[in-house]
Amino acid sequence: MTFSDLGLSPSIVQSITDKGYTTPTAIQAKGIPAVLSGQDVMAAAQTGTGKTAAFTLPLIEQLLKEDRPRANQALALVLAPTRELALQIAENVEAYSQGTRLRSAVVYGGVKINPQMIQLRKGVDILIATPGRLLDLYSQNAVKFNQLRTLVLDEADRMLDMGFIHDIKRIIKVLPKTRQNLLFSATFSDPIRELAKGLIVSPIEISVTPKNAASKTVTQFAYAVDKPQKTRLLSHLIRTNKWQQVLVFCRTKHGANRLVTQLERDKITGAAIHGNKSQSARVKALNGFKTGEVNVLVATDIVARGLDIAELPYVVNYDLPNIYEDYVHRIGRTGRAGSDGQAISFVTADDAADLYGIERFIGALIPRAEEDGFLPQHPVPEKALDTRSVKPKKAKKPKTHSDQVQGQSPSNKAKQGQSKHKPRGNGGSSAKSHVKAAIDNPTNAKPKRRRFSAPKPKTS
Known part of the structure; x- marks a missing residue:
């Protein structure tokens, strides 16, 4: 299977090829067609499996067919729990949309808000944001959601762990009722499914890795x-x-x-x-x-x-x-x-x-x-x-x-x-x-201890 087989346009496929990718990962092969279908999607994928591209690529494909955003409007909103993840998603969006008319922006706390407000004045096709800064911008009328068509929650489980649930609920209340919802998480835990009840409508559910599995590589x-x-x-x-x-x-x-x-x-x-x-x-x-x-x-x-x-x-x-x-x-x-x-x-x-x-x-x-x-x-x-x-x-x-000091x-x-x-x-x-x-035989089996030397990992 190639990216061309997933319903992506030649210009987007070319941008993927330019980054050195030729074959989609499992989450991309299943997620991209699901997002392009227009239905809500719940996807569970282990970290490092390429799930960012699984939603950014079809988002770009969809938005190329939409009208341009008006002043301070966003057509697609991606929520991320940390500044680092928001920046990483923004880098992917910028790379995959290179050469298109799409505009994107990333907003997060810890920096001055005025440059971010200026960036949003002309409107953006894709807005990547951390919840707290997004609410600050919304309260100052710097961003509006009348034209919003897609909401993405990335690392949803991490957002719940970090205490963002109330911010997420406040954001959802000000979004249009009719929209596509995409929820990406490492696991489908009970709290995640509880969050999905008030957010996702008849979703396509995707899970590409066994629960709790560590990467085989x-x-x-x-x-x-x-x-x-x-x-x-x-x-x-x-x-x-x-x-x-x-x-x-x-x-x-x-x-x-x-x-x-x-x-x-x-x-x-x-x-x-x-x-x-x-x-x-x-x-x-x-x-x-x-x-x-x-x-x-x-x-x-x-x-x-x-x-x-x-x-x-x-x-x-x-x-x-x-x-x-x-x-x-x-x-x-x-x-x-x-x-x-x-x-x-x-x-x-x-x-x-x-x-x-x-x-x-x-x-x-x-x-x-x-x-x-x-x-x-x-x-x-x-x-x-x-x-x-x-x-x-x-x-x-x-x-x-901020980081919490955890006890021993x-x-x-x-x-x-x-x-x-x-x-x-x-x-x-x-x-x-x-x-x-x-x-x-968990009752009797114990790992035998042997005397041997730890292998020296390969030098990078």
């Missing part, structure tokens, strides 16, 4: 390490393996800032990106990371889903997430568009409960690894994979839209005397057999 490892040694281990892995581009996740913004300072003492160039950073600082950090001026980008979950770095080779969970769904989203930053990637997690004895919860959530054991010179004094207790269904932890509704998981008594082990190849055939054994 990502090789995963979990390094047992004592908490005080995590920074030394990260520096060691970066220097020893000569990693040039590493995305590192911390739980808190203060932890991210502290880690960057510690890495720079080790002569490793890093930058932090989180909710307390200004928009200009975020853009500078991300651009530096993409160009190679910054080797390590340290991020918090609140900005994770907006990051899109082509062929990113390594992701490190410096702190394990205690919302299990976030683990899948984090490691989905690598292994995108069919390329291979590696996701490495640092696990202390205190993280054991979250490690087991993540493994239950993704339905697989994460191969263990140890690095000589960094063996923990407090090993992580081993436990067979529990295959009972698990409900992911829900993020608490934040008081603000409860301390677990560590079992002593664990033997050393390291994974073989892509987790090793033995690791795969342990996963199968645990799934087939």
Whole structure:
């Protein structure tokens, strides 16, 4: 199947080809015809599967046949939870609509509002916005929706987690009753379906990946390490393996800032990106990371889903997430568009409960690894994979839209005397057999611990 087979015009297909894409992904193959049909669409797709193009391409196709927007009007509205994601969507829209008459704009908080108001005066075909800034612009009559024909909620599950539900409801109330609604989410959770009840009408429902699945192109490892040694281990892995581009996740913004300072003492160039950073600082950090001026980008979950770095080779969970769904989203930053990637997690004895919860959530054991010179004094207790269904932890509704400091998981008594082990190849055939054994017989099966060296990831 090609993009031409999906009902897109030659000019749009050419813009896709110019970006180096020839074959649609699963979500694009199913989503593009669904959106072009004019019906409401609910789509669940794992991060990194090309879902942004699944709605931007048919949106552009539809709007080329519409009348031009009047002053301050928007024909299509795309809501995104973070500035980074809004900017990423805007880049896609600009690239795919190049050479057409369509105008687009992106608006978000953290910057002056007047330039955004000026940009909207002539009207735009596609408006990409974060909810809070959009409401500010609407309250000042800078944007109107009389001509609106399509509403897109991207990363709907993340918007609910971040406490945007009331803003979304306020926005929906001022939109025309007759419109096409497109809802894209990583999962069809109960809260998402509840939101859809008041928004979506007889939708085409699309789901292209198994629930909670991690990408098959990502090789995963979990390094047992004592908490005080995590920074030394990260520096060691970066220097020893000569990693040039590493995305590192911390739980808190203060932890991210502290880690960057510690890495720079080790002569490793890093930058932090989180909710307390200004928009200009975020853009500078991300651009530096993409160009190679910054080797390590340290991020918090609140900005994770907006990051899109082509062929990113390594992701490190410096702190394990205690919302299990976030683990899948984090490691989905690598292994995108069919390329291979590696996701490495640092696990202390205190993280054991979250490690087991993540493994239950993704339905697989994460191969263990140890690095000589960094063996923990407090090993992580081993436990067979529990295959009972698990409900992911829900993020608490934040008081603000900035990063929330999340507490550490409860301390677990560590079992002593664990033997050393390291994974073989892509987790090793033995690791795969342990996963199968645990799934087939969760009561008795335990992953055997072996002494072997963790593979050195390929240099970028």
